[in-house]
Structures are given as structure tokens and as C-alpha cells.
Amino acid sequence: xxxxxxxxxxxxxxxxxxxxxxxxxxxxxxxxxxxxxxxxxxxxxxxxxxxxxxxxxxxxxxxxxxxxxxxxxxxxxxxxxxxxxxxxxxxxxxxxxxxxxxxxxxxxxxxxxxxxxxxxxxxxxxxxxxxxxxxxxxxxxxxxxxxxxxxxxxxxxxxxxxxxxxxxxxxxxxxxxxxxxxxxxxxxxxxxxxxxxxxxxxxxx
Numbered sequence: 001x002x003x004x005x006x007x008x009x010x011x012x013x014x015x016x017x018x019x020x021x022x023x024x025x026x027x028x029x030x031x032x033x034x035x036x037x038x039x040x041x042x043x044x045x046x047x048x049x050x051x052x053x054x055x056x057x058x059x060x061x062x063x064x065x066x067x068x069x070x071x072x073x074x075x076x077x078x079x080x081x082x083x084x085x086x087x088x089x090x091x092x093x094x095x096x097x098x099x100x101x102x103x104x105x106x107x108x109x110x111x112x113x114x115x116x117x118x119x120x121x122x123x124x125x126x127x128x129x130x131x132x133x134x135x136x137x138x139x140x141x142x143x144x145x146x147x148x149x150x151x152x153x154x155x156x157x158x159x160x161x162x163x164x165x166x167x168x169x170x171x172x173x174x175x176x177x178x179x180x181x182x183x184x185x186x187x188x189x190x191x192x193x194x195x196x197x198x199x200x201x202x203x204x205x
Contacts, residue, residue: 002072002134003140006050007165010065015052016041017060018110025102028081032098037082044115051132052115057106069163073137079104118142119158120166145169145205154199163191167205174200 004015020042031037044052046066053068054060059081062068079101080094088094118130127149132140142165143149153160162171164186167202171192172183184192194201 001056001135001137002054002070002139003135004052004054004062004068004070005132005140005165006046006048006066006068007141008067009047009050012064012147013046013066014063015044015046015060015066015115016063016090017044017052017054017115018042018058018106019108021109023107025107026108028102028105030080035085042110042113044113046115047117049118049120050115051118052113053119053133053135054113055106057104057151058110058113059105061168069165071161073135081105120144129159143203145203148202148204150174150200150202152200153194153196157196159196160194160201161191162186164188170204172202172204173198174202 004135006013013078016038018041020040023040027040028037031040038061041061043063046052052060056073079097081096081098081101083094083096086094118132127146128143128144130142132142134140143162162169166183166188169185169188170185173194175198186192
């Protein structure tokens with residue numbers, strides 16, 4: 001299970017999420033052979049601030065012109081059905097995992113697949129927290145900061161990850177007792193992990 005937050009989008013930006021109609025193994029094999037697997041997937045045009053929650057076993061892809069922050073449950077398994085005949089950095093075709101994918105893939109039409117839009121607040125106008133997704137594996141919120149904001153994680157039995165999705169920001173630990181810098185500066189696209197041993201931090205725009 002994973003979530004995509006759209007950080008940047010060009011006019012053609014879109015996500016492919018789930019099947020338009022019920023399929024079976026033979027249908028998928030034929031579509032891959034013909035090179036038209038994409039035609040059987042639901043297309044969602046997207047813009048900055050859009051969020052897609054993708055359940056495990058759901059076929060999905062990101063179209064050109066779309067930049068996302070990806071948050072997922074703790075897993076290193078990805079099965080690639082189709083790769084648009086692209087070459088990897090080594091000049092070779094990236095490996096596909098058709099047989100493994102077919103063993104776990106959800107073949108039903110994903111009518112529940114959807115993209116939600118969370119309007120991005122205007123810069124320097126307000127500070128707000130917006131809930132984006134809550135699953136058994138992760139919870140994500142969007143924090144917009146117009147002034148320094150203190151966050152207390154004493155009651156949370158988990159690490160926290162901050163991803164800078166716009167502009168730049170500093171994250172400062174107030175109770176850091178480790179031999180590491182107590183303040184980290186993030187540019188757009190960079191992330192920092194707050195270990196569960198830290199309780200109080202300040203986010204500074």
C-alpha cells in the first residue's frame with residue numbers, strides 16, 4: 001500500500017490507477033504482447049496538491065510530466081508488468097516480473113481508485129495541517145508553515161519523516177542528545193527522518 005502526493009505537474013501530468021474493466025491473465029498477457037496495456041488502465045489527470053492512495057496489488061504508473069512524493073508501507077517488493085520498452089541506465093531493458101505479478105495482481109476493475117485534490121495554501125499567508133491519508137501502515141499530513149511551528153511527538157511511538165515539497169525549510173531538534181547536528185536544512189525534494197527518540201522539533205520556513 002502506498003500514497004502519491006503530486007509535487008509538480010506539467011499540463012500532461014497524469015496517473016494510471018487500476019483497470020477500466022475486469023481483466024484476466026490471458027487478457028493481460030495479450031495486452032503486454034500488443035504493447036497496449038496502458039489502454040486498459042484508468043487515467044487520472046493531476047495537478048500539484050493531488051493525492052492518490054493505492055492499495056497493494058493495484059496496477060499503477062506515473063505518466064510523463066508528473067513528480068510525486070511516494071510514501072509506502074515497509075516493503076521492498078515491486079513487480080513490473082510493463083515498462084514501455086525503456087532502457088535502464090546501463091542501456092539494457094529493465095527486467096519484468098510478469099509471472100510473479102500475475103500471482104498477486106488484483107484483476108477486478110478498481111472503481112474505488114480515485115485522486116483527491118487538496119488545494120495548496122498560498123505562500124506566507126497561513127500555517128495549516130491537512131490530513132492526507134491514514135492507513136494501518138502510515139499516516140501522512142501536509143504541513144504548510146508561514147512561521148516557525150513547534151511539533152511535539154512525545155506521545156507518538158514511531159519515527160517521523162519530513163519531505164520538503166515546496167521552497168525550503170529547516171527542521172530543528174529541541175531535545176537532541178545524540179552526536180549529530182540538531183538542525184537540518186531541506187530544499188525541495190529532500191527529506192529528513194526524525195527518530196522516535198526525539199520528542200520536540202521546530203519547523204522553520
